Structure formats: structure tokens, C-alpha cells
Amino acid sequence: MSTVGAGLLAVMPLHTISEVHGESGLRQRLELETEKLAEPERVGAALDLASRLHAADRYGREPYVNHLLRVAIRIVSHYEVHDTELAIAGLLHDAVEDHAADLAGERPGTPTEAALAELENRFGPRVADIVAAVTNPPREPGVDRQEQYREHVAASLDRNPWARVVKISDFTDNGVGIVYATGGVQHHLATKYRPLTDVYRELVTRPDTPLADHVKQHILDQLDRADQRFDAILDEE
Template structure:
């Protein structure tokens, strides 16, 4: 029971750290919605048996987006959570193309915990492309993101059949939303 109190503390911290951040989609929804979706996917995938992984899912973008020090995460939520967050954090000193290349290259080498968070994160992002895309993202850019996400997920497969199914369904929905409707004649 105590560990679920820590989950709520992490949700509170995440909401405060990301309070001014918005998703790129047209709705400009609060970024916390993405973090909660990723954490919810992790809770479902693990049947609620790994509260520390749910915490890491909530915090997975804290360092990258809000420059929260790993030391603070370790002090507040433990070394395992900080290590998982570190493993899923991109090095922002690298250019975007290199970060994307490294995500594909490193995906198969990640721990199972990091693979689960990456799967949930990519699922949430692809869902957003299907249902609330950024107004400045062309169809081509959305398709390129989906193709890249599929390459990352290819290296994550085997970690969670259920999460993989969620990702595959998100891709199918996103690709369908971008397709030209077939003629009824």
C-alpha cells in the first residue's frame, strides 16, 4: 500500500514539473495527460504489480523536458526508478536525427523495464498522431514518425505482448486516419 502512495507523490510531482508544458496536438492538452497515459499502460501491462515502474513511467520525460536532476529522482523515488528514467532519457546535447537513430540502435539492448516504458511511450505518441495531430505536422511527417516508431518498437518486441498489441493497434488506427478513403463505386 505504501508504494501506491509513492505513485501518487510521483503523479503530483510530475504535474507540477510539467505544469506549463502542452502536447503538440491541435488541442494543446496538458502534457501530464501523456505521462498519465504511459503510466496507465504500464500499470495495465504489469497488472499493477510494479508500482516503481509506474513511477518511472510518470517521470520518464522529467529529465529530458524539465531538467529534473537524476539525483532528485533517486532521492525522492529510489535508485531503481532513477536508473529506469536514466535509461529511457535521450541525450539532448545530440541533434534530433542522432537521438532518433540511437533510439532504434539501443532499443534491443534495453532492460525489460525500459522496454516497457518505451513501448508505452511510443503507443501514446502514435495514438496522439491519429487523434490529435499537431497542426503543423504534415501527413508526410506523421507517416515518417510512425515508420520510425515501428523501427524502435521492433527492437522492443518480446517485452510485453499486450503492450505490443496496443502499439500495433495504435499504428493501424493512425495509418487508417491518414489514408485516402476508398471509393464506394
């Protein structure tokens, strides 16, 4: 991996860090960002847990933890949310959806219930509530998968403004970063995500979405960029 000074690393686009410096570079960038937070050690504990849960997972050509790192970094850096629990939720936003049983351990209840209880025990009820809001429910028989996904996003984020911040960072990473996806996955993702950009535009611009106006405009610009990329991929078919 190439080495880079902290000053340059702090201003590099996140996907550029991923491409040039890999997971190590993203971890260094998160360390720089968590200096702005009141409890950086709690973020470190969340990253340790996320790294263990997702150790065998991949995100295209890279380890899955890179996606989680970018989501958390974007919340603190780009969205200017200097909130320890939001950074933690960003790192753990897929933990219950992807690894509920591993996270739950021997706790009683369904895997999802037990995993959320474990998150609450480790990081508090607010983190668990945010992660619950961005966790997709099991697929309902006879319901179109993508339609269920869109309805879940709209409903769960309608009542949880802080969960919107995490999910918007997640969506931005997936959408703007779709050009880094490999092979036929691009078309599948573009088909899944293209109908959602207007949903996120509406959520971002709500008065109760806890972001500064210039941050909201930045996100709207990113959603426009994602739409351009989705359309380019879908037009190739």
C-alpha cells in the same frame, strides 16, 4: 466535466477518458489502478512532482500531464505490471528530458546528472535508471536528429528490459493517439515514429522483456494500429 462511476471508468479506453472526462478522469483512473500497488502513496508523490514540472506544458489540445497519466495507467492496467516503481517511472519519464534544471535545483553537476541524482534521492536508483534510459541525449552536431533518436532508442532499451516497458507505453500513447494530434504536427510525428515500430516489435518479443505473452500480443496489435494511422497520415501528402 462529465461524471462517471468507478466501474465504467475502469474499463474505458484511456484516450476516451481524456476526451470525455479530461485530466480529472485520468487522475481518478490512476487512483483505481494504484490500488493494485504496494505503495500507492509514492505514486501520488510522483504525480505531484510531474504535475509541477509540466504545469505549463501542453500535449496538443490537452495538458501534458494527461500523456504522463496514460503512460502510467497503461503500464499497470493494460500491461498488468503491478510495480510501484514502474508506475512512478511512467509518470516521470519526460521529467529529466524536458525539465532537468527545474528538477535538479541546486545540485552540482550537469542539469541531466543533477536531475537524475534528485530522482534517485526521491524515488530510488531503479526509477532513476529507467528514466535515464528513456531520456534522449543532447543532439549531436552533424547527425540527423531522427537517426540519432532511433539509434538511441534501440541502444538504450537493448540493455534495460524494464525501461522497454515504460518506453513502449509512451510510444503506444503517441502512436495510437496520433489521431488526436493537431494540425501539421501529425505528419511530423508520423515521419518520426513510423520507422520505429519494427524496433519496438523486436524489443517486445524478446524473451527477457518482462511481460506476459498475451500482453505482448496486445502491444503488437497496438503497434499494427499505430502503423495504419502513420501510413494513412503519410499517404495524404
